[in-house]
Amino acid sequence: MTASASADLGALRDVLKAAVAPGSERDVERYDIDGATPGAAFEPGNREDLATLVRLADEHGLAVVPQGARTSLALGRPLAGYDLAVDLGGLRQTVEYVPDDLTVTVEAGRRLGALQAELREHGQYLPIDVPPNDDVTIGGLLATARPGFWRGHLPAARDLILGIEVCLPTGGTVRSGGRVVKNVTGYDLHRLHTGALGAFGVIVEATFKVAPYPEASRTLVAKAPNLEAATALALRTWDASPVLRALTVLTSSAARLAGLEAAPQVLVELAGAKRAIDRSATDLASIAPFVDAPAGAWGALRRAQGDSERTVVRAGVAPTATRTLLERIDQAGGTGWTNIAPGAVVAILPEPTAEAIESLRSEAERLGGFLQVESAPAELRRQVAPSPGDTVLVEALRDRFDAKRTINRGRWGAVL
Amino acid sequence: MPTNDTGPTNDPGSLIRELQEALGASNVLHEPEDLVVYEYDATIERSLPDVVVFPATAEDVAAAVRLAVKYDLPVVPRGSGTGLSGGAVPIKGGILIVMTRMNRILEIDADNRVAVVQPGVINLHLQNALAEYGLLYAPDPSSQRVCTIGGNIANNSGGPHTLAHGSTVNHILGLEVVLPDGRIVRLGGRVPDAPGVDLRGLFVGSEGTLGIVTEATLRLVRQAPATRTLLAIFDSVAAASEAVSTVIRRGVIPVAMEMLDQEIIRIVEPRIHAGYPLDAGAVLLIEVEGVPDGVAADSAVVEQACRDTGAREVRSADEAEERERLWEGRKAAIGAIGGAAPAFYLLDGVVPRTKLPEVMTQVLELCREYGFACGNVFHAGDGNLHPNIMFDPTIPGATERVLELGGAIMRACVDAGGSVTGEHGIGLEKRSYMEWVFSEADLDAQRSVREAFGPADRFNPCKVLPGGHGCASGHASEVMQHLGAGSYV
Ligand SMILES: Cc1cc2nc3c(=O)[nH]c(=O)nc-3n(C[C@H](O)[C@H](O)[C@H](O)COP(=O)(O)OP(=O)(O)OC[C@H]3O[C@@H](n4cnc5c(N)ncnc54)[C@H](O)[C@@H]3O)c2cc1C
Numbered sequence: 001m002t003a004s005a006s007a008d009l010g011a012l013r014d015v016l017k018a019a020v021a022p023g024s025e026r027d028v029e030r031y032d033i034d035g036a037t038p039g040a041a042f043e044p045g046n047r048e049d050l051a052t053l054v055r056l057a058d059e060h061g062l063a064v065v066p067q068g069a070r071t072s073l074a075l076g077r078p079l080a081g082y083d084l085a086v087d088l089g090g091l092r093q094t095v096e097y098v099p100d101d102l103t104v105t106v107e108a109g110r111r112l113g114a115l116q117a118e119l120r121e122h123g124q125y126l127p128i129d130v131p132p133n134d135d136v137t138i139g140g141l142l143a144t145a146r147p148g149f150w151r152g153h154l155p156a157a158r159d160l161i162l163g164i165e166v167c168l169p170t171g172g173t174v175r176s177g178g179r180v181v182k183n184v185t186g187y188d189l190h191r192l193h194t195g196a197l198g199a200f201g202v203i204v205e206a207t208f209k210v211a212p213y214p215e216a217s218r219t220l221v222a223k224a225p226n227l228e229a230a231t232a233l234a235l236r237t238w239d240a241s242p243v244l245r246a247l248t249v250l251t252s253s254a255a256r257l258a259g260l261e262a263a264p265q266v267l268v269e270l271a272g273a274k275r276a277i278d279r280s281a282t283d284l285a286s287i288a289p290f291v292d293a294p295a296g297a298w299g300a301l302r303r304a305q306g307d308s309e310r311t312v313v314r315a316g317v318a319p320t321a322t323r324t325l326l327e328r329i330d331q332a333g334g335t336g337w338t339n340i341a342p343g344a345v346v347a348i349l350p351e352p353t354a355e356a357i358e359s360l361r362s363e364a365e366r367l368g369g370f371l372q373v374e375s376a377p378a379e380l381r382r383q384v385a386p387s388p389g390d391t392v393l394v395e396a397l398r399d400r401f402d403a404k405r406t407i408n409r410g411r412w413g414a415v416l
Numbered sequence: 417m418p419t420n421d422t423g424p425t426n427d428p429g430s431l432i433r434e435l436q437e438a439l440g441a442s443n444v445l446h447e448p449e450d451l452v453v454y455e456y457d458a459t460i461e462r463s464l465p466d467v468v469v470f471p472a473t474a475e476d477v478a479a480a481v482r483l484a485v486k487y488d489l490p491v492v493p494r495g496s497g498t499g500l501s502g503g504a505v506p507i508k509g510g511i512l513i514v515m516t517r518m519n520r521i522l523e524i525d526a527d528n529r530v531a532v533v534q535p536g537v538i539n540l541h542l543q544n545a546l547a548e549y550g551l552l553y554a555p556d557p558s559s560q561r562v563c564t565i566g567g568n569i570a571n572n573s574g575g576p577h578t579l580a581h582g583s584t585v586n587h588i589l590g591l592e593v594v595l596p597d598g599r600i601v602r603l604g605g606r607v608p609d610a611p612g613v614d615l616r617g618l619f620v621g622s623e624g625t626l627g628i629v630t631e632a633t634l635r636l637v638r639q640a641p642a643t644r645t646l647l648a649i650f651d652s653v654a655a656a657s658e659a660v661s662t663v664i665r666r667g668v669i670p671v672a673m674e675m676l677d678q679e680i681i682r683i684v685e686p687r688i689h690a691g692y693p694l695d696a697g698a699v700l701l702i703e704v705e706g707v708p709d710g711v712a713a714d715s716a717v718v719e720q721a722c723r724d725t726g727a728r729e730v731r732s733a734d735e736a737e738e739r740e741r742l743w744e745g746r747k748a749a750i751g752a753i754g755g756a757a758p759a760f761y762l763l764d765g766v767v768p769r770t771k772l773p774e775v776m777t778q779v780l781e782l783c784r785e786y787g788f789a790c791g792n793v794f795h796a797g798d799g800n801l802h803p804n805i806m807f808d809p810t811i812p813g814a815t816e817r818v819l820e821l822g823g824a825i826m827r828a829c830v831d832a833g834g835s836v837t838g839e840h841g842i843g844l845e846k847r848s849y850m851e852w853v854f855s856e857a858d859l860d861a862q863r864s865v866r867e868a869f870g871p872a873d874r875f876n877p878c879k880v881l882p883g884g885h886g887c888a889s890g891h892a893s894e895v896m897q898h899l900g901a902g903s904y905v
Pocket of ligand 1: 457458492493494495496497498499500502503504515535556557558559562563564565566567568569570571572573574575576623624625627628629630750751839840876
């Protein structure tokens with residue numbers, strides 16, 4: 001890792017410090033990423049200070065890493081520069097919440113859990129269950145767009161986002177979208193920012209469509225003789241219930257991780273009106289011996305997926321093709337599961353080597369899909385992290401929004 | 417004139433020849449009498465293309481785009497031309513690329529709930545093909561009998577069922593597109609959440625300004641085992657609007673909540689006989705779906721909410737045929753207005769749902785003030801208004817005043833915290849209103865997006881963003897210059 005501003009950083013730190021409210025500076029030790037410590041760290045308490053920091057950093061060629069709960073910093077390639085940590089924790093207000101409109105506007109540093117508690121008072125929630133838990137911040141969950149168990153059954157972050165405010169490296173803030181649930185006014189920049197790992201600006205605020213909190217939910221599980229049978233059962237379950245919120249095939253070791261009997265299992269969550277889920281549970285019982293399971297199983301899996309100390313990969317293939325991948329993971333001693341609806345196969349790898357990851361990736365690609373490394377040691381990520389997609393377009397966009405690569409430099413690879 | 421490989425040339429004869437060579441002579445129209453059919457969409461704007469082409473493949477599209485670059489001409493993609501914001505109108509001429517020949521459903525993978533289609537596939541044709549698998553493609557614009565999937569993607573179209581399922585963007589997994597430099601690229605894939613920047617999400621709704629869709633991979637959903645349609649009859653729009661909010665407040669999100677006001681009921685009922693009482697102030701069509709027990713539970717909540725907010729009657733239907741009859745009036749409404757007035761101007765605005773009663777009152781007041789009849793048939797659950805202003809364009813000054821009224825209604829939507837389009841797009845029509853919604857910096861960011869994809873005057877110039885080289889400002893007065901007498905709006 002190279003600290004790009006080198007010797008001048010000491011002087012610059014004083015410039016930054018003087019430009020923002022007193023007390024915004026933080027101890028750099030708390031902001032280590034992949035073993036590197038930034039030259040300075042700030043937690044701006046308002047948007048103006050955030051804009052000032054980002055602008056000054058850009059002017060002076062500093063590399064800025066915005067961060068929220070610091071749960072997903074191992075996503076993407078290792079940084080190519082890290083001078084300034086900007087902690088979004090100081091921007092954590094709910095800006096506007098209109099329960100009857102099912103819309104909420106929040107600052108990027110607000111924790112998902114705090115937001116959920118607020119929504120819950122009005123019988124609503126943001127239907128997002130990203131790893132590792134509800135400690136994640138809104139900005140972080142948007143920038144990383146990691147899917148959870150509800151993906152494919154409920155709309156994802158990129159579907160729920162209605163509008164955004166972003167701070168550009170030039171110091172200006174720009175908005176797209178709005179606060180209404182249906183809107184096609186102008187380009188949807190908010191979708192571009194979702195999952196972009198900060199490539200086009202620092203997310204400051206976002207508006208979401210929220211949902212009524214389901215009257216009831218119920219977790220069921222059914223054991224299968226092997227992963228082939230489990231996947232087949234899951235595919236039938238997918239067709240059989242319209243009130244699914246999650247539908248996951250677990251390898252034996254994943255089942256153990258979830259606190260269930262160590263065997264291939266199909267783990268199901270139903271959510272909705274109580275009468276509907278009871279009826280659906282009865283329907284499911286007629287296709288397999290589903291029994292009630294502790295809802296805590298989901299939390300255990302979610303934490304494991306989001307544990308940045310582990311090497312975790314996520315592949316996406318057609319739902320019917322997931323079995324092949326899951327069997328491979330299982331045979332190699334990995335812990336894995338498949339979220340059927342989005343065709344997402346998650347694996348915690350026992351031997352995190354580039355060869356193991358590349359071999360899974362080529363299998364996923366052979367099946368017409370992809371593989372994404374969600375967390376791994378920096379050295380490994382340097383070898384296997386994904387490309388940002390059509391590099392010509394992405395580079396052209398980045399040239400316009402962050403010409404100096406001030407934000408999260410290198411996360412998407414060399415040119416970005 | 418000799419063609420010059422290093423710079424643009426403008427000999428129309430050689431352009432036509434080259435297009436004919438690339439796409440086949442029968443797929444290139446250039447005679448004036450052939451071009452007039454392609455000078456408009458479902459709005460008021462008109463403008464002739466220089467040439468119209470009908471590609472059969474992505475390579476054909478790319479070839480046409482490369483020729484547009486060579487001859488320095490604009491490119492305008494077009495589906496069925498049902499757009500309501502002027503998006504497919506070639507306002508600066510150029511090559512109009514009509515996608516209707518690319519109308520094959522390439523694949524239905526029922527097990528994985530994915531369909532791959534060419535962009536010229538008609539929305540309803542796809543729905544019909546999916547029905548036998550018990551699947552559906554959720555976006556269902558009211559124009560679905562005619563409009564194309566490519567047009568739906570370009571406009572991020574909605575429909576009655578957007579309330580529960582979301583707009584088109586939520587149902588697009590991947591796209592193949594031809595960019596302004598003629599490159600063919602893929603955005604997204606067959607499954608969601610591929611690593612990388614979500615250019616797919618940015619592209620959907622870009623109204624033909626960033627590229628041309630040549631193939632789309634769509635997410636399908638399973639038809640619900642049970643569906644119930646309720647028709648609630650109210651004395652006023654305000655009461656019906658209150659019912660909409662009350663249903664949501666009580667924790668039920670129906671799949672659709674559509675409103676028809678009295679003006680529309682009086683036009684529709686005598687023609688369609690859908691059973692809407694002529695003295696009703698408004699009717700709400702509400703649909704719930706799911707497992708039978710859930711449908712029963714949800715519709716009980718809906719019915720109670722309607723009664724609590726003053727519904728004088730709530731009817732319901734479970735059987736497909738009966739439900740279809742209740743829907744018939746809604747689906748035929750726009751057509752019926754066409755038969756009832758010499759012309760009408762269909763607006764699209766969106767407001768926070770809780771502002772519906774207030775904004776609807778304002779809309780009706782504004783229409784009265786300007787002296788026009790106005791019927792409202794709209795996606796009430798989403799706060800998506802569609803006032804239809806009826807007028808006679810042969811009366812001098814009427815059209816100007818209608819456009820002015822349209823602007824005043826849009827302003828009211830923005831002032832209520834909403835926006836100037838919920839589903840029809842900005843196109844030509846609403847470019848100048850963009851400044852009501854966005855700051856100059858916001859608009860600059862959008863210009864940056866456009867430039868990153870290609871020069872702004874290549875693909876669909878003068879659309880979406882205000883300004884632009886040689887573009888009229890788009891204010892009502894300028895729009896007027898494009899109006900011929902007796903225009904059908
Ligand atoms: C009676 C009526 C009812 C309607 N109801 C609804 C409704 O309920 N909801 C709704 O959202 N809309 C509605 N509309 C508007 C319109 O039907 C939609 O916007 C529709 O998606 C347009 O499809 P089209 O094929 O006609 O596209 P066109 O009108 O031909 O084009 C629309 C835009 O898409 C671009 N475009 C077309 N094809 C492509 C392509 N392959 N690649 C890139 N860009 C392309 C064009 O350049 C243009 O900007 C209605 C219209 C009418 C007339």
